[in-house]
Amino acid sequence: MSADSSSPAIEPCFDTLAVIGPGLIGSSVLRRARQTGTLARRLIAVEIDPAFRERVTTLGIADEVTGDVAWAASEADCVMLCVPVGAMGEVAATALPAMRPGAILTDTGSTKMSVIDAIRPFLRPDVAYVPAHPMAGTEYSGPDAGFATLFENRWCLLTTLADADEKALERVTELWRRCGARTKTMTPEHHDRVCAIVSHLPHLLAFTICGTADDLADETRSEVLDFAASGFRDFTRIAASDPVMWRDVFLSNRDAILEMLARFTEDAQAMARAIRWGDESYIVDKIERGRSIRRSLIENKQA
Ligand SMILES: NC(=O)c1ccc[n+]([C@@H]2O[C@H](COP(=O)([O-])OP(=O)(O)OC[C@H]3O[C@@H](n4cnc5c(N)ncnc54)[C@H](O)[C@@H]3O)[C@@H](O)[C@H]2O)c1
Ligand SMILES: O=C(O)C(=O)C[C@]1(C(=O)O)C=C[C@@H](O)C=C1
Numbered sequence: 001m002s003a004d005s006s007s008p009a010i011e012p013c014f015d016t017l018a019v020i021g022p023g024l025i026g027s028s029v030l031r032r033a034r035q036t037g038t039l040a041r042r043l044i045a046v047e048i049d050p051a052f053r054e055r056v057t058t059l060g061i062a063d064e065v066t067g068d069v070a071w072a073a074s075e076a077d078c079v080m081l082c083v084p085v086g087a088m089g090e091v092a093a094t095a096l097p098a099m100r101p102g103a104i105l106t107d108t109g110s111t112k113m114s115v116i117d118a119i120r121p122f123l124r125p126d127v128a129y130v131p132a133h134p135m136a137g138t139e140y141s142g143p144d145a146g147f148a149t150l151f152e153n154r155w156c157l158l159t160t161l162a163d164a165d166e167k168a169l170e171r172v173t174e175l176w177r178r179c180g181a182r183t184k185t186m187t188p189e190h191h192d193r194v195c196a197i198v199s200h201l202p203h204l205l206a207f208t209i210c211g212t213a214d215d216l217a218d219e220t221r222s223e224v225l226d227f228a229a230s231g232f233r234d235f236t237r238i239a240a241s242d243p244v245m246w247r248d249v250f251l252s253n254r255d256a257i258l259e260m261l262a263r264f265t266e267d268a269q270a271m272a273r274a275i276r277w278g279d280e281s282y283i284v285d286k287i288e289r290g291r292s293i294r295r296s297l298i299e300n301k302q303a
Pocket of ligand 2: 058
């Protein structure tokens with residue numbers, strides 16, 4: 001892929017891409033677009049926070065930076081919503097009426113059923129909607145946190161709607177492939193159950209264990225956290241993630257998260273029982289399963 005943005009070897013996916021919410025994910029897409037020149041000819045960033053607008057301008061990752069969602073939407077043939085999932089409906093309500101016939105709306109939300117439900121009332125027959133979710137991120141947020149290689153070798157999950165526009169799906173799929181991602185299509189229901197176990201529950205556990213350890217330190221007035229070595233530190237990496245983003249994710253994927261939490265609680269109780277009764281083979285079996293999952297992720301370059 002060419003790194004020269006002035007003369008891309010291949011035709012860009014879109015003429016004008018408007019990224020609404022150029023934070024970690026949105027600014028990574030913009031950086032990739034800038035670096036390769038193969039995502040869009042013209043890049044518009046829409047940011048609600050004036051300080052972040054200034055940062056995006058200084059970073060030079062968009063041709064135009066604005067706070068005006070409707071104007072940006074009216075200029076673009078692809079509008080990508082990269083705002084927290086709780087804000088998707090409100091932003092779509094402003095963007096969709098302004099969009100051009102034949103343009104494509106897409107999003108990067110971590111949950112899909114509630115985002116689709118929030119956007120559905122504002123959809124138009126002449127604008128295709130392609131929900132997407134790049135399975136890549138870090139614990140940092142905002143425009144300075146992004147980087148062009150964030151999506152390389154990661155999955156981007158595209159969700160199918162009953163009335164999906166196949167051509168639009170292909171174009172958004174191609175955009176994510178040009179970001180370096182592998183793509184997979186699935187239903188929104190399946191997406192939300194899968195992400196509840198592989199992404200949302202791990203974050204819930206990380207936030208919770210940090211709180212539990214901190215409470216213990218307060219209660220005992222001791223230095224519990226001072227001795228945290230790498231095991232606890234591995235949990236704290238994802239526990240440092242953005243509170244608004246994760247509040248929205250938990251509340252918008254409530255049913256699937258509560259189902260996975262109930263299953264996890266049963267399994268944790270089974271482990272507690274094995275520890276109580278000295279059931280060595282149960283304990284070893286569980287640890288071996290964890291170890292082989294980690295090893296297979298490393299082999300597939302997912303860890
Ligand atoms: N962080 C991750 O690991 C990750 C991974 C995949 C997908 N996602 C999803 O992608 C989306 C963006 O996440 P992020 O991590 O980039 O968040 P972020 O906080 O880094 O960026 C969001 C940006 O949107 C801006 N914003 C908020 N409301 C807005 C509005 N109404 N109009 C314009 N801008 C607005 C914020 O100021 C911020 O700059 C979320 O829906 C999230 O669930 C996040
Ligand atoms: O690596 C991280 O820090 C992440 O939290 C990334 C992560 C994940 O849980 O895997 C977080 C939320 C997303 O929607 C997708 C990816």
